Structures are given as C-alpha cells and as structure tokens.
Amino acid sequence: MLKNYLVVAFRHLNKYRVFSFINIFGLALGLLCCALVLLYVSYEISYDQYHKNAHRLYRVIENMKINGVGEESASAPNKLGPTLMNDFPDRIEHTVRFFNMQVPQIAIEYGDKTFNEKQFFFVDSSVFKVFSWTLAEGDAEKALLEPNSLVMTQESALRYFGNESALGKIVRMEGKIDLKVTGVLNPVPNNSHFHFDLLSSFSTTRVIYPKGMPGYDNFYWNPSWTYVLLKNGVTKEDMEAAFPQFVKKYFKKKFVNLWLQPITDIHLHSNYDFEIEANSDVSHLYIFSVIAFLILVIAGVNFVNLSTARAGMRMKEVAMRKAVGASRSQLIQQFLGESLIISFLAAITALSLIEPILPFFCNIVGASLTFSFIDNASVITALVGITMCIGILAGIYPALFLSKFEPVRVLKGFGNLSYRSVFREVLVVVQFSVSILLIIGTLTANKQLGFMRKTHLGFDKDLIVMIPMQRTAVAHRFEEFRNALKRDARIEQVTAVEDVMGWKYQTGGYKTETMGDDEVLQLPRLIVEYDFTETFGIPMVAGRSFSRDFPTDAKKAVLVNEMAARFLGWHSAEGALNKKLNGNSEVIGVVKDFNFTSLRQGISPLVIEFSKRMPGMWPFVKYSAVKLSPQNIDGGLEVLRTTWKEFCGNAPLEFFFLDESLEKMYRAENALSQISSVLAGLTIIIASMGLFGLAAFMAERRTKEIGVRKVLGSSASGILFLLSRDFLRLIGISTLIAWPLAYYVTNYWLDGFAYRIETQPFLYIISAALAVAVALCTISFQALKAATANPVESLKYE
Numbered sequence: 001m002l003k004n005y006l007v008v009a010f011r012h013l014n015k016y017r018v019f020s021f022i023n024i025f026g027l028a029l030g031l032l033c034c035a036l037v038l039l040y041v042s043y044e045i046s047y048d049q050y051h052k053n054a055h056r057l058y059r060v061i062e063n064m065k066i067n068g069v070g071e072e073s074a075s076a077p078n079k080l081g082p083t084l085m086n087d088f089p090d091r092i093e094h095t096v097r098f099f100n101m102q103v104p105q106i107a108i109e110y111g112d113k114t115f116n117e118k119q120f121f122f123v124d125s126s127v128f129k130v131f132s133w134t135l136a137e138g139d140a141e142k143a144l145l146e147p148n149s150l151v152m153t154q155e156s157a158l159r160y161f162g163n164e165s166a167l168g169k170i171v172r173m174e175g176k177i178d179l180k181v182t183g184v185l186n187p188v189p190n191n192s193h194f195h196f197d198l199l200s201s202f203s204t205t206r207v208i209y210p211k212g213m214p215g216y217d218n219f220y221w222n223p224s225w226t227y228v229l230l231k232n233g234v235t236k237e238d239m240e241a242a243f244p245q246f247v248k249k250y251f252k253k254k255f256v257n258l259w260l261q262p263i264t265d266i267h268l269h270s271n272y273d274f275e276i277e278a279n280s281d282v283s284h285l286y287i288f289s290v291i292a293f294l295i296l297v298i299a300g301v302n303f304v305n306l307s308t309a310r311a312g313m314r315m316k317e318v319a320m321r322k323a324v325g326a327s328r329s330q331l332i333q334q335f336l337g338e339s340l341i342i343s344f345l346a347a348i349t350a351l352s353l354i355e356p357i358l359p360f361f362c363n364i365v366g367a368s369l370t371f372s373f374i375d376n377a378s379v380i381t382a383l384v385g386i387t388m389c390i391g392i393l394a395g396i397y398p399a400l401f402l403s404k405f406e407p408v409r410v411l412k413g414f415g416n417l418s419y420r421s422v423f424r425e426v427l428v429v430v431q432f433s434v435s436i437l438l439i440i441g442t443l444t445a446n447k448q449l450g451f452m453r454k455t456h457l458g459f460d461k462d463l464i465v466m467i468p469m470q471r472t473a474v475a476h477r478f479e480e481f482r483n484a485l486k487r488d489a490r491i492e493q494v495t496a497v498e499d500v501m502g503w504k505y506q507t508g509g510y511k512t513e514t515m516g517d518d519e520v521l522q523l524p525r526l527i528v529e530y531d532f533t534e535t536f537g538i539p540m541v542a543g544r545s546f547s548r549d550f551p552t553d554a555k556k557a558v559l560v561n562e563m564a565a566r567f568l569g570w571h572s573a574e575g576a577l578n579k580k581l582n583g584n585s586e587v588i589g590v591v592k593d594f595n596f597t598s599l600r601q602g603i604s605p606l607v608i609e610f611s612k613r614m615p616g617m618w619p620f621v622k623y624s625a626v627k628l629s630p631q632n633i634d635g636g637l638e639v640l641r642t643t644w645k646e647f648c649g650n651a652p653l654e655f656f657f658l659d660e661s662l663e664k665m666y667r668a669e670n671a672l673s674q675i676s677s678v679l680a681g682l683t684i685i686i687a688s689m690g691l692f693g694l695a696a697f698m699a700e701r702r703t704k705e706i707g708v709r710k711v712l713g714s715s716a717s718g719i720l721f722l723l724s725r726d727f728l729r730l731i732g733i734s735t736l737i738a739w740p741l742a743y744y745v746t747n748y749w750l751d752g753f754a755y756r757i758e759t760q761p762f763l764y765i766i767s768a769a770l771a772v773a774v775a776l777c778t779i780s781f782q783a784l785k786a787a788t789a790n791p792v793e794s795l796k797y798e
Contacts, residue, residue, distance in 0.1 A: 020342070023303055026689045027346035027390065029682055030299025031383060032353050036361050037292035038379045039354075039369050041285050047191045047267035051132045053229055056093075058236060058260035060084075060226045061272060064507070066255055069567065069605055070522035071507040074272040076226040076258075077219045081124065083250060084228060088242065091234045094126040097202060097224040098194075098276070104468035104622055107651060108179075108198070109172045110160045116468070116654050119197040122205050130229045137167050138183030144201040151183035151199045173200075177208060190368045193266040194225075194276035219251045220509070225276055228260065236260050255522075273507075278665075283752070284672055291679045294434045296386065298683055301427045302690030303342070304394045332400065339395025340388065347387040351380075364674045366667060425730055428691075432734035432771055433741070435680075435687045439767040440742035441749075442680040444760070445673045448750060451757045452666055457502050458594025460537035463492075463633065464658040465640065466500060467624040473647045474624065478529060481624070484643045490629045490636040493535035496611065496621035498527035501536060502662050505596055510607060512568055513580050523564065524606045526596060527620045532608070533559075533591060535627050542573035543589030546610050550588075554610050557588045564605035565590050581607070598665055602754040625658070684774055691727065691778045724779050731775055735768045742767075 048054055060080060064070045081095035098121045100106075105116040127133070128140040135143065136154060143151050150171065157166040169181045179200060188195065230239060243258040261270060268282040354371050362369050373380060467474075474481045482494040499505050508525035515521075532538075533545040541562055546553045558581055560568070565576035573590035580586060593603045611621045628636035644653040743759065750756040 019306055022689045022692065023306055023342050024346045024349060026302045026686050027299045027343065028349035028353070029686055030296040031347055031350035031387065032357070033292045033295045033679060033682060034386060035350055035354055035379060035383050036357070037288050038382055039358075039371060039376060040361075040365055040367060041289060042376070042379060043191060043367055043369055044268060044280060044285055048193055048263045050189050050191070051263065053130070053132075054264050056230045056232070056234075057130065057263040058228050058230065058239075059263060059266060060228060061259050061261050062222055063257040063259075064255065064522040066521060069524075071273045071524075073222055073274050074270065074276070075222050075224055075274045077222045078224050079217055079219055079250075080222075081224070081226045081228075084226075084246075087246065088239070091231060091239055091242075092228050093231045094130050094229045096124045096127050096130045096227045096229075098123050098227075099202065099205065099224045101205075102223050102622075105654070107174055108160075109175065110169070113160065114651055115159065116652055117198055119195060121196050121199055122202045123199050124202045127199065130227060133188055134186045135183045136186045137165065140183065143183035144199065146182075147201055147203040147207050148177065148179050149182045149201040149204070150179040151185060152181060153185045153197050154187060156197045157181075157184050177204070179204070191267075193263070193270075193279065227263070236262070278667075281668055283749075284668060287672065287749075288675065291438065291676065294438065295679060295683055295686065296390075298431050298434055298686050298690075300390045300393065301431045302686060303346075303390060305427050305690055336392065336395040340391035343387045343391030343394070347383060350383070361675075364678070365671050425726075428727070428730045429734050429737065431687050431690060432731050432775075433738040435683045436735055436738035436767045436771050437742050437745070438676070438680040438683050439770060440738070440763055441746060442673070442676040443763045443766065444742075444746040444750070444757075445669070445676050447760060447763065448753065448757050449666065449669050449673045452599050452669070452753075452755070453663070455599060455755060457599075457662075458538065458592060459501060460535075460627070461502065461659045461662055463628045463630055464535070465626045465628060465637070465655050466658050466661065467626065467640075467644075467653070467655045468622065469496070469624045473649075473651075474644070475621070477647060478621070478624070481643065481647055482529075482531075484646065485626060485639065488636075488639045490632045490639050491626060492629050493531055493627040494624065495531040495535040496529035496624050497532065498525075498611075498621055498623075500623065500661060501625070501658065502595055502597065503665060505606075508607065508609075510568075510581050511583070514569070521568075523567075524596065524604050525609060526606060527609045527611050529611050529621055535625055538594055539592045541590045541592050543577045543587070545589055545591075553588065554612070556585050557610055558585045559589045559591055559608040560587055561591050561603070561606040561608075562593045563603055564607060567605040585609075599755045600753055684770075688774055688778045691775055724776060727775055727779055728772065731768075731771055735771070738767070739764050 048057075051057060059074065060076045062071075062073045062076045065072060078097065078099065081097045085092055085095045100121050105118045106120045108115050108117050108120070123144060125144040127144065128135075134140065135151070138151065143149060152160070152166065160166070160171065161169055166181045166184050170178050171181065173179055185199075228239070230236070240259050247256050247258060267279050268285065270279050271281070358369060358371055371379075469475050469478070478496055485491045485494050505524045505526055507522050509520040510523050511520055528546070530546050530548055533540060543559075545559065546557060550557070560576055562573055565571075565573055568576070568579075570576040570579055576587050576590050578586060578588075591608065595603060596606055597604075626636075626640060640655070641653055644651075742764065747759065
C-alpha cells in the first residue's frame with residue numbers, strides 16, 4: 001500500500017509539473033529564509049555563552065547622569081576592580097580590567113616591522129580565570145603576572161614572527177617600552193562582544209607612567225572596562241544592594257550609580273557610552289524573525305491554497321478508490337502523505353540552497369555564520385518540525401473533506417466544487433496583506449536610512465581626513481605638522497580633536513559660579529586645537545572661536561554649544577559669554593548646535609576645551625583632521641603622506657575619511673534595510689507564484705465558460721477583466737488591512753530615532769500600486785492564454 005501511495009504521489013507531481021514546481025520551489029524559498037534567519041538568531045543569542053562561568057560573569061556599569069545629561073558608561077574607574085575585590089572577598093571571586101589607554105592605536109615594532117595595533121589592551125592577570133580563553137603556547141597562570149608581559153593571538157604572532165615560535169620574543173611599544181611575549185592564544189570565538197589582538201599585563205601601565213597618570217588612582221576618571229566574577233550562590237541583586245554604600249564611601253560624585261550587566265546581555269541589550277565595540281540590537285532580531293515568519297506564512301499559504309484547489313479536481317479519483325474498497329483512513333493517509341512528500345522535497349531544496357547563499361547573507365548582516373548538520377542540529381530540527389506542520393496543514397483539508405464524499409454522488413456529477421472558495425480568498429488576502437506590509441516597511445526603512453545619510457549634522461564631513469596621531473611624533477609637534485601641510489594649496493584646513501566628530505565623545509565634570517562646593521555636572525566634552533570651527537565649518541552664534549591672537553585661549557578659554565548655554569542657566573548665547581566654568585575657564589564663544597554623536601540621539605549640552613599640554617603627558621587630542629581641497633583630492637593625500645614621512649619616518653600612516661566613518665555608524669540600519677529589501681522581494685516572488693497557480697487553476701476550471709462567452713462575442717479584454725476582477729477585489733481588501741498595520745509598525749520603529757522622517761503617504765500608495773501591478777502581470781498571462789484559446793477546443797474541454 002505504501003508503494004502504491006508513493007507511485008500515485010509522484011505520478012500526480014509529474015502530471016501537474018507547473019503546480020508541483022510552484023508548490024515545491026515557493027515553499028523552499030520560505031523555508032530557506034526561515035533557516036537563514038534561524039541560523040542568524042541562534043548565532044546572535046550565543047554571544048559570550050561559551051565562557052564556562054558566563055552565568056556568574058558581569059560587567060560594571062557606571063551612571064553619572066543628572067536630568068538626563070551626562071554619561072551612562074560601560075567603562076569604570078581604574079581603582080574600581082581592585083577595590084571591589086578588597087571590600088567584598090566573600091562575594092567576588094575575581095575582577096578583571098581592560099584598559100586601552102583611550103587611544104585609537106598603539107605602535108608595536110619588531111625588527112623592521114611596525115604595526116599600528118587598534119585592539120591592544122592592558123589586562124589583569126586574572127583574565128584567564130574569568131574568561132574561557134586558552135593558550136596554545138605559554139602558561140595561563142603566569143603569562144600576565146609580571147610587568148612588560150605580552151600575550152597575542154595566533155594571527156598576530158604570525159604577522160610578527162611568521163612560523164617561528166613567539167614565546168620569549170621581544171617587541172617594542174611606542175618606540176620605548178620593551179614587551180616580552182609570554183603566551184599565544186588559541187583562536188577566540190567570533191561570538192564575543194569584543195575582540196583583541198594583543199594583551200599586556202596591567203602592571204605594565206606603571207612602567208609607562210612611573211609617576212602615575214592624573215586620575216589613574218582615583219574614582220573620577222573611568223577608562224577601564226571592569227568585569228566581576230561572582231562567587232557561587234551570590235546573585236546580581238546581592239551585589240548591587242551593596243553598591244550605594246560603596247559609592248558613598250569612595251566616590252566624590254555622590255550622583256554616581258553602579259550596577260551589574262550580565263555578560264551574555266551585552267551584545268544584544270547594551271548601548272551604553274564608551275562600549276568597547278558597537279553591539280547589535282535585539283530589536284533587529286525580532287524584525288528579521290517576524291519577516292522570516294511572514295514569508296513562511298506566505299509560502300505556506302501558497303502551498304495550502306494550491307493543494308486545496310487541486311484537490312477539488314481529484315474527487316472522481318477519490319470516488320473510484322472508495323468504490324473499489326478504499327477506506328476513509330487510507331484516503332487520509334494518501335493525501336497527507338502526498339502533502340508531506342512535497343513539504344520534504346521543499347525542505348531538501350531549501351537545505352541544498354543554504355550553502356551557496358550563506359556568504360551573501362553573511363555579507364548583509366555582518367556575521368560569520370557557518371552551516372553544518374552537526375553544529376546546527378537545532379536549526380535542522382526546527383526546520384523539520386516546520387516542514388511537517390506545513391505538510392499536515394496543507395494536506396488536512398483534502399484528506400478530511402474529500403474523503404467524506406459519497407462515491408455515487410460524485411460519479412453522477414453532484415460533487416463538483418466551485419472554483420470560488422472563501423477559505424482560499426481569505427488566504428490570498430492574508431498573503432497580500434503581508435506583502436504590502438513588508439513593502440511599506442522596506443520603503444520606510446530605506447527612506448529613513450537615506451534621511452540619516454543626507455541630514456546635515458551641523459558640521460562639514462566631506463573631504464575631511466582623520467589621522468590617528470596619538471603617541472606619534474606628530475602629536476607633540478602638531479603645530480609644526482599643521483604648518484607644513486598648510487603650505488600646500490591642496491590642503492585647506494588642519495586641526496586636531498579628541499575623538500571622531502559625530503561618532504564619539506568624552507565627558508568632563510563642570511561647575512558654574514552659582515553651584516555649591518559639592519556640586520558638579522558631568523557634561524559631554526570635546527578637546528580641540530586651533531582652527532576647529534573653521535575646519536568643520538561650525539558657525540559661531542556668539543563670541544569667537546579659539547585664536548592664536550589671544551595667548552590666554554590655550555590656558556583658560558572654552559566654547560559651549562547653544563544647548564549648554566541654556567542648560568547651565570545662562571538663557572542665551574550672548575548671556576553665556578565671559579561666564580566661568582570650573583573657576584578659571586572662561587566662555588569666549590557659543591557655537592551653533594551640531595550632532596557630535598549619532599543621529600539616533602538628540603543634541604546634548606557640549607563643552608569644547610582647548611588642548612592643554614601637561615608636562616610629561618601626551619596631548620589629549622588623538623586625531624588630526626585635515627580638510628582637502630576638492631580640486632585635487634589625490635594630490636592632497638600625497639601631500640599628507642609626504643609630510644607624515646618627514647615627521648614620523650617609517651611609522652605607517654593610517655587614515656580614514658570622516659564621511660565614510662560616519663556611514664559605518666549606521667551599519668545595523670543599513671543591514672536591516674538591505675535584508676528587508678531582499679525579503680520583501682522574495683515575498684512578492686512567492687506571492688506571485690501562488691497567484692499564478694491560482695489564476696491557472698481558475699482559468700482551467702472556467703474553460704467552458706470562457707468558450708461560451710467568446711462564442712457569444714466577449715472580447716479578450718473582457719475575459720481578462722473577468723478573470724482579474726476577483727483578485728483585484730481581494731488585493732483591495734488586503735490594502736485596507738495592511739495600511740493601518742504598517743502605519744503602527746513603522747511609526748513604532750521610527751520613534752527609536754531622535755531624527756526621523758514623518759509618515760510618507762505616497763509610500764502606501766506605491767505599495768498598493770506595486771501589489772496591483774504584480775497581480776495583473778501574473779494573472780494576465782493565464783487570462784490572455786485563456787482569452788485567445790480556440791473556443792471550439794474550450795467547449796470540448798472536460
């Protein structure tokens with residue numbers, strides 16, 4: 001019997017090849033999207049789960065906000081980790097600090113090789129007791145105990161030493177500190193919330209700063225990312241309950257709050273100031289998952305619709321089987337079996353497409369995904385479960401409904417089903433409602449991304465080259481470097497800044513003349529050099545900018561933005577002039593508000609300080625900003641390379657264009673836009689395939705009617721309208737359902753941006769027009785085929 005079922009099933013598939021292809025390939029596309037998104041979601045939620053003690057591992061978050069202004073920082077003071085360990089030995093097993101000297105890169109030399117290392121950290125020796133990273137070479141217990149010790153990844157060791165053993169090798173940091181390689185790490189999993197190439201012992205910082213760094217040993221400056229491993233049985237709440245008293249004991253700023261963030265939450269649920277790396281957003285996982293589910297719904301609707309439509313044409317077959325003794329249970333098994341066969345053929349097709357499509361998908365979402373039947377067993381299991389559910393849902397209608405008909409009535413012609421079906425019409429409405437919703441969502445995401453790209457940030461970002469210069473010869477001789485560049489007409493302006501404009505910023509503590517002794521405001525801060533406003537084209541609202549004509553500017557002058565003037569109680573830009581900050585700093589000018597951070601956030605108060613040079617300290621500015629002449633960009637870059645070589649010799653010059661850097665800030669939104677576009681396109685394709693199949697079915701069922709109409713004088717256009725009318729009515733209903741849903745969903749998403757587009761009515765009109773156009777193009781083929789057929793052949797049709 002089973003063999004008979006299989007033979008009948010494959011004969012049926014072969015007889016109706018077009019419908020079989022639409023069913024299998026359409027469902028395969030839906031399952032493929034589902035599988036890819038399942039791979040991505042499982043990868044994203046796996047971040048940092050590989051650590052043995054992940055359930056006890058937390059990062060300390062420091063909040064220093066007053067009235068919503070200040071910082072909520074992923075980093076903490078240097079002294080916090082050791083002090084926590086000292087004060088709570090009964091609750092904390094280990095603490096680990098990561099410190100990168102707050103510089104964009106550190107120069108490391110070995111022989112004639114020099115590399116600018118961007119992922120270099122100083123860490124406590126307990127790092128390997130807290131994090132589950134292992135060494136391929138060296139002893140993890142001792143590798144970072146001594147000053148001047150260095151552990152590097154295998155990739156870094158290969159860069160420096162080739163195939164030679166790295167242990168014991170000496171490299172030089174910043175041209176003056178020798179570091180000894182004491183360990184080589186095994187590969188660190190990609191699903192870590194931050195990455196590194198080199199780790200040096202935290203005690204090395206005492207060698208670099210033998211007299212101590214200002215703020216290094218207090219609870220004010222917070223440059224270190226601090227992690228705590230709680231002891232077994234100690235909860236996050238137990239530890240946090242002790243923080244208020246701890247803050248009161250050690251922190252001068254009484255408005256500070258501390259709490260613990262689980263390490264497994266960082267990647268998807270963390271967007272604090274000063275993150276080590278940009279994190280993902282759990283909302284994007286929800287969006288991808290919902291879209292994939294909706295595509296699967298559309299593909300499933302196609303499958304169910306076509307299965308039920310074609311099943312109605314098999315009533316005589318069912319009647320004959322019952323007449324020769326087939327039981328109802330046997331018929332149910334046959335129809336369910338055929339449906340499951342199609343479902344599993346679709347699943348096999350989807351699985352075979354994952355491998356070639358995965359690189360393209362990874363490129364869009366920016367993840368390193370791999371697929372194998374062993375490592376991704378949970379995804380395979382989920383896919384099998386989904387396939388079985390769809391197969392059963394698609395087969396249950398013909399299995400239960402057709403198997404109950406009486407053979408005599410069917411064979412006498414009383415069992416024919418109408419080509420119209422409320423059930424199928426409801427499914428078509430669902431299908432196109434989802435399609436229109438996704439089209440509107442995709443168009444809205446693209447429009448918002450374009451708006452963010454084109455919105456003027458309040459400063460010039462084009463043709464500005466950013467050069468990391470911290471701890472190079474340029475940093476100490478910046479004025480000479482600037483003058484050397486300015487001698488060439490291909491360089492328009494040169495300045496230096498503490499952080500990348502429009503991307504990152506620091507904060508500082510500020511007091512006005514009217515504030516009490518124990519009061520302080522933590523405000524965003526930017527340290528700059530001369531020609532800052534000129535290079536970035538930032539207008540002055542009142543007063544003036546920093547000027548070489550006023551020697552005192554370098555010691556006590558500050559600028560503020562318009563919002564800071566209001567926030568500090570000075571009411572207006574003119575009212576802020578000559579006001580004092582921190583006792584001796586004087587406001588000499590007010591700049592027009594500009595977006596010194598992401599467009600996801602609104603503009604905040606900002607204080608702009610001049611770069612003060614302290615004895616024995618490197619300048620606070622970390623980047624040189626060079627504005628090139630638009631007439632000769634390549635020539636300007638060549639001037640930059642030549643001048644750098646004069647000042648820094650063979651030290652590698654690395655730079656980036658500011659506008660390109662700011663574009664990368666919106667990588668997550670860009671990925672969302674791209675994948676939404678691809679998935680929306682697939683939605684239209686799958687829906688069109690289903691519509692094509694239903695149109696073919698309707699045309700086939702109405703062959704005699706069409707023949708009669710043609711004999712009586714109906715035109716091809718009239719028959720085209722006849723076959724299209726019902727579908728267009730259903731798309732109209734779909735539009736009425738999709739528009740309100742799209743309005744709610746898109747506005748909810750847009751509310752997450754400080755700067756957003758308003759609802760665009762024309763996007764809704766475009767979505768409906770596109771759905772109608774796709775439907776007409778799909779239906780027209782079958783309608784014209786039926787309309788142009790010979791009516792004689794139509795009237796002979798059985």
